[in-house]
Amino acid sequence: MICVTIGCGSHKRMIEEWQKLADDHVKFVELRLDYLRKEPQLFRLLPQRPTAVLTTVRRKSDGGNWRGSEEERIKLLRSLIAEGVEYIDLELDVASKIPRFGKTKRIVSYHNMEETPEDLDAIRDEALEKCDPDVIKIAVTPKNIGDVFRLVEFLKRANVDRSKPRTLALSMTETGFLTRVLGKKWGCPYSYASFSKTRTLAPGLPYYKTMRDVYRYDEIDNETSVYGIVADPIQHSLSPLIHNRSFAEQGINSVYLPFRVSKEDLSEFMSKASDSLGIKGLSVTIPHKMEIIKKLTQFDPAVETIGACNTVVVDGYSSYGYNTDYIAAVLSIETAMAGRPVRAGEASPLEGQSALVLGAGGAGKAIAFGLHERGARVIIADRNAEEGERVARWLGCEFCPWDEREGYVVQILANCTPVGMFPNVDESPMELKSLRGGMVVFDAVYNPETTYLLRMAREKGCRVVSGVEMFVGQACLQFKLFTGKRASASFMRSVVRGALSSVHAE
Ligand code: NAP
Numbered sequence: 008m009i010c011v012t013i014g015c016g017s018h019k020r021m022i023e024e025w026q027k028l029a030d031d032h033v034k035f036v037e038l039r040l041d042y043l044r045k046e047p048q049l050f051r052l053l054p055q056r057p058t059a060v061l062t063t064v065r066r067k068s069d070g071g072n073w074r075g076s077e078e079e080r081i082k083l084l085r086s087l088i089a090e091g092v093e094y095i096d097l098e099l100d101v102a103s104k105i106p107r108f109g110k111t112k113r114i115v116s117y118h119n120m121e122e123t124p125e126d127l128d129a130i131r132d133e134a135l136e137k138c139d140p141d142v143i144k145i146a147v148t149p150k151n152i153g154d155v156f157r158l159v160e161f162l163k164r165a166n167v168d169r170s171k172p173r174t175l176a177l178s179m180t181e182t183g184f185l186t187r188v189l190g191k192k193w194g195c196p197y198s199y200a201s202f203s204k205t206r207t208l209a210p211g212l213p214y215y216k217t218m219r220d221v222y223r224y225d226e227i228d229n230e231t232s233v234y235g236i237v238a239d240p241i242q243h244s245l246s247p248l249i250h251n252r253s254f255a256e257q258g259i260n261s262v263y264l265p266f267r268v269s270k271e272d273l274s275e276f277m278s279k280a281s282d283s284l285g286i287k288g289l290s291v292t293i294p295h296k297m298e299i300i301k302k303l304t305q306f307d308p309a310v311e312t313i314g315a316c317n318t319v320v321v322d323g324y325s326s327y328g329y330n331t332d333y334i335a336a337v338l339s340i341e342t343a344m345a346g347r348p349v350r351a352g353e354a355s356p357l358e359g360q361s362a363l364v365l366g367a368g369g370a371g372k373a374i375a376f377g378l379h380e381r382g383a384r385v386i387i388a389d390r391n392a393e394e395g396e397r398v399a400r401w402l403g404c405e406f407c408p409w410d411e412r413e414g415y416v417v418q419i420l421a422n423c424t425p426v427g428m429f430p431n432v433d434e435s436p437m438e439l440k441s442l443r444g445g446m447v448v449f450d451a452v453y454n455p456e457t458t459y460l461l462r463m464a465r466e467k468g469c470r471v472v473s474g475v476e477m478f479v480g481q482a483c484l485q486f487k488l489f490t491g492k493r494a495s496a497s498f499m500r501s502v503v504r505g506a507l508s509s510v511h512a513e
Contacts, residue, residue, distance in 0.1 A: 008034065008196070008197040008198075008200050008225070009033070009035065009197065009198060009199075009215055009218050009219055009224055009225070010035045010061060010197050010198070010200070011028050011033050011036050011037070011199075011200050011202055011215045011482075012032060012034070012035065012036075012037040012043070012199055012200070012202065012208050012212065013025060013028070013037065013038055013039065013189060013200070013202045014039035014042035014072070014206075014208045014483045015042055015043070016042060016044040017043070017044065017045075018043065018047075018048055018051050018052060021038060021043070021052065024202050025038070025056075025057055025058070026057050028057075028058065028202065028215075029057030029058050031392075031473070033058060033215065034058055034199065035058060035059050035060075035061070036058045036059070036060055036061070037060070037061040037062075037063055037096075037199065037210060038060055038062050038063070039050065039064075039071070039072070039122075040062060040063065040064045040083070041064050041065045041066075041072045041073035041074075042072050042208075043336050046075075047064075047083060048088055049086060049087065050225060053087075053090050053092065059093040059095035060092050060093055060094070061092070061093065061095070061096060061114065062087045062094070062095055062096070062321050062436065063095075063096040063417050064080050064083055064084060064087075064093045064096075064119075064432070065096075066080070066098070066437050067280065068120075069098060069116075069118040069120070070118055070120050070146075072323060073365035076463070078095065078102060078167070079199065081101060081104070081105065084097065084101070084105055085105060085125045087111075088105070088109065088111045089108065089109075090222055090496060091109050091110065092111055093110075093111065093112065093174065094111065094112045094113075094114055094141075094143070095111050095112075095113060095114065097113055097114065097115055097116065098115075098116050098117070098118070098139060099117045099130065099133060099134055099137070100114045102134070102137075102138035102139070102140070103137045103139075104137050105140075106111050106490070107139055107316060108174050109380070112141040112142070112349055113138070113139060113140050113141050113414070114140070114141065114142045114143075114144050115138040115139075115140035115141075115142070115143050115144070115177075116133045116143075116145075116146070116147045116312050117130050117134070117143075117144070117146070117147075118146050119146070119148060120148055120179075121148055122147065122148055122150060122154075123148065123149050123150070123154035123157060123158060123178065124147065124148040124326075127158065127161040128146060128159070128164070128165075130145055131143055131161075131165055131167070131174055135171065135172065136220075138461070140172045140346040141172055142172055142173050142174075142175055142196055143165075143172060143173070143174045143175070144175045144176075144177075145158075145172060145174065145175070145176045145177070146177040146209070147176075147177070147178060147180055148178075148179050148180060148183075148210070149178045149179070149180060149182050149183045151182070151271070151272055151275075152182060152269075152272035152276050153267055153272075154183075154274055155182060155183045155185065155186065155400070156177065156275070156283050156457055157180045158176050158177075158178045158183070158186060158307055158352055159186065159189075159193065159283055159284065160195070160283065161176060161194045161386050162174060162176040162186070162195070163193045163194075164226060164232065165309040166193055166194025166195075166441045167196070169194075172244055173194055173195070173196045174194070174195070175190065175194070175195040175196060175197065175198075175404070177190065177198075177290060178211075179209060179210040179211045179238050180210045180211045180468045181210075181211055181241060181242070181265075181267040181335070182211075182267050182269075183211060184211050184264070184265065184267065185215070185235075185264050185266060185284065187211065187212075187213060188224060188227065189220050189227070189233065189262075189264070190212075190262055190285065191227045191230070192227060192229055192231060192285075193227070195218075196407075198218065198224060199212060200212065200213050200214065200215035200217075200218040200219075201213065201214055204216075207391065207500070209390070209422060219443070221247065221248060221251045221252070221255075222247075222251060222264070222341065222507050223255060223262065225317070226260070226420050227262060228260070230260055231260050231261060231262055232260065232261040232262075232285070232287050232459075233261070233262060233263075233264065233284055233285050233286050233287060233326055234262070234263040234264075234287060234288045234289065234290075234489055235264040235265065235266045235286065235287050235290070235319060236238045236246070236248070236250050236263070236264075236265055236266065236289065236290040236291070236292060237266045237268050237273070237276065237290070237291055237292075237294060237295055237299075238265070238266075238267065238292040238294075238295065239267055239268055239269050239270070239293075239294060239295075240267070241265040241267040244264070244265055244292070244504055245478070245502075245507075246263070246290050246292075246482065247263050247264060248503075248506055249479075249482050249499050249502050249503060250263035250290075250482065250485075250486065250489075251263050251420065252499075252502045253482075253494050253498065253499060253500070253502075254493070255416065256471065256494060256495070256498055257494075259490060259492070261489075261490070266289075266471070268295070270295070270298065271385065273295055273298055273299065273302065273490055274302060274332065277299070277302040277326070278302075280321060281321050281322075281323060281324065281326075281370075284385050286321055287321055287322075287483060287489065288318070288319065288320050288321060288485070288488065288489035289318070289319040289321065290317060290318060290485055291317050291318065291319060292317065296315040296316060296317055296369050297314055297315055297316075299316050299319065299328065299334050300314075300315075300316050300328060302326070303316065303319065303326045303327065303328040304324070304325045304326050304327070305325065305326075305327045305328070305329075306327065306328035306329070307328065307329050307330065309329075309330050309333065309376065309380075310328045311331050311455045312376060312401075313330050313333060313372050313373050313376045314372060315330060315332070315372060315373060315374060316328035316329065316330055316484075317329070317330055317332050317481065318330070318331050318481075318484070318485050318488060319509060320488050320489065326450075329484075330373055331480075331481040331484035331485055331486060332369075332370065332373040332374075332477065332481050332486060333373035333374060333474075333490070334377065334480070334481075335375035335477045335478075335479075335480025335481035335483075335484060336370075336373065336374045336377055336421070336449065336451070336477045336480070337357070337374070337378060337380075337381055338480055339359065339449070339472045339476035339477055339480055340354055340367045340378070340419060340421070340449050340472055341355060341381070341445055342472075343447050343449075343470045343472045344360075344419075344470070345354070345359065345448055345472070354426050355381040355382060356379060356459040357381040357382055357383040357419070358381065358382035358383070359383070359384075360383045360384070360418040360419055361383065361384045361385075361386070361416075361417040361418055361419070361422050362375075362378045362383045362384070362385050362386070362405070362417055362418065362419035362420070362421060363386050363387065363388060363412065363415050363419070363421070364378070364385060364386070364387045364388070364404075364421045364423055365389075365400040365420070365422045365423055365424050365426075365430075365436050365437070366388075366389060366420065366422070366423035366424035366451075367387050367389040367391070367395045367399070367414065367423075368424070369429075370422065370423040370451045371387065371389070371398070371421075371423035371424075372398055372402065372423050374404050374423055374449075374451070375398070375399075375403050378419070378421070379402055379403055379404055383419065385402070385404040385405070386399075386402050386404065386405045386406070386407050386415060386417070387399040387402075387405070387406055387407070387413040387449060388406075388407045388408070388409055388411075388415075389409060390404075390409040392406075392408055392409070395409075401456055412436075412441075413437065413438055413440075415439040416443075417446070417448045418435065418445075418446060418447065419446065419448075419449070420442070420446060420447070420448045421449040421450075421451070421461055422436050422437070422448075422449070422450045422451060422452065422458075422465075423451045424436055424457065425452060426452075426460075427452050427458035427459050427460055428454060429455055429456075432455055432458070432459060432497075433459055433468050434459060435458070435459045435460040435463060436460060437460060437463075438443075439463045439467070440464070442463060442464050442467040442469055443467065443469070444467055444468030445468065445469065445470075446464070446467075446469045447469065447470045447471075447472065447474040448460065448461060448464035448469045448470070448472070449477075450471075450472070450473060450474055451474045451477060452474045453473060453474030453477070453503070453507075454474075454480045454507055455507065456473050456474070456504065456507060458472065458473075458474075461473060473502065475503055475507075477505070478503060479496050479500050480496070480501045482494065483496050483499060
């Protein structure tokens with residue numbers, strides 16, 4: 008069950024938002040009365056409740072907004088119980104002073120906005136012994152991924168004995184986000200989510216529609232397989248959306264999560280990903296594509312040559328790395344050249360063609376490798392001459408100084424720099440005069456889908472391939488590696504386009 012949290016300054020707005028949630032089939036709502044600017048008027052809020060309600064009056068020290076005295080707060084908590092609310096949140100240090108009454112269920116809570124205490128079991132034991140809980144809620148702040156794993160192990164232990172009140176343990180912030188979704192696998196009775204996408208009341212609290220419609224929280228059970236993307240930062244990744252929607256479309260009991268893991272935490276994350284979280288596959292992106300190779304038990308030879316891995320399949324203690332970026336980019340360029348997908352075993356239309364690759368970063372290396380492997384003559388241009396020359400030599404390609412790129416006559420142009428990416432949508436890494444009809448112009452940038460470079464290329468009669476094709480292609484290949492099933496590229500494409508257009512509409 009998802010509990011949607013509402014915190015508003017006015018009673019009118021709180022009632023309106025509550026009704027909106029009920030109209031959207033939400034069954035359980037938390038009212039954060041500490042957000043009301045005036046003294047809470049229970050006669051306005053409680054008589055006609057559109058859903059079951061949990062009432063909370065959180066102090067500032069626990070991450071709340073209560074401005075009255077502690078005495079007033081305790082009085083309000085007692086009144087709420089007397090009114091017969093379905094659930095009440097009582098902090099660990101006050102719960103024993105407020106006795107059970109009527110049918111109101113007691114969520115005994117502990118919050119720590121600074122850290123994850125060493126002895127989480129002691130907090131639970133105290134709640135069990137002294138506070139008469141129906142649910143024990145522990146929400147803490149991780150300093151690193153180790154704190155998140157510690158909380159997960161605690162949660163698993165806490166919910167083994169199902170005759171005891173359930174424990175709901177949350178690790179706040181983006182680093183601990185996984186606990187909000189996967190907690191259900193380990194016995195959490197519900198999870199919290201926010202009413203608004205932008206107005207969140209706790210660090211890492213997800214929007215309820217994302218929790219319900221993307222992560223499909225209500226369908227998660229013991230059997231749900233876990234996948235995800237490991238990155239830092241993570242919030243703009245479209246991978247959770249594209250994979251989760253594809254799982255839903257094919258009726259696969261799996262969930263795909265954003266794992267925000269810092270460079271310092273990567274080793275620990277990889278060593279515990281399978282054992283503690285049951286992870287079966289990972290997408291990998293900035294800044295981990297190179298470093299992750301050292302943590303794998305095996306990898307594809309292309310991973311070593313490119314020096315980057317974007318996909319990991321995990322099987323118990325073994326992990327196998329792939330690079331689906333280069334295959335996806337090359338397949339989409341070949342398709343544009345042949346006017347149809349090129350079949351396995353067929354000669355590549357890239358053979359003997361010349362290609363100019365702009366940028367020698369992660370995407371540039373992968374695409375230069377792929378084009379070269381298919382028999383193209385590849386020239387790499389990079390603004391950093393030393394790095395560009397080193398990469399070109401390593402991959403068996405030629406190098407061209409950045410300022411001389413416009414002078415090359417090639418059949419294929421591939422932009423692998425971020426030039427033209429949102430919000431700098433009026434920039435292009437090449438001038439119009441350097442584009443010629445009949446060329447294939449590829450742009451790794453996928454936000455926006457039609458970059459300034461691609462618009463100019465169309466004007467000149469070039470065949471264009473957008474970064475969306477590469478993004479969808481690499482995701483399809485990952486999906487197959489993860490699940491053994493074919494993903495629908497057209498379905499994934501429509502999901503990505505929908506997400507990109509809603510980003511620009513905001
Ligand atoms: P990266 O590893 O940081 O490499 C970026 C490259 O572009 C570097 O060589 C960098 O040079 C160069 N560069 C950056 N700004 C530049 C500028 N203003 N002018 C000229 N060169 C510039 O990044 P990446 O992972 O390769 O990503 C590059 C682009 O591809 C991004 O827009 C990314 O979103 C996109 N991408 C798309 C997909 C997809 O599936 N469609 C997959 C991967 C990446 P310096 O080293 O000198 O900064």
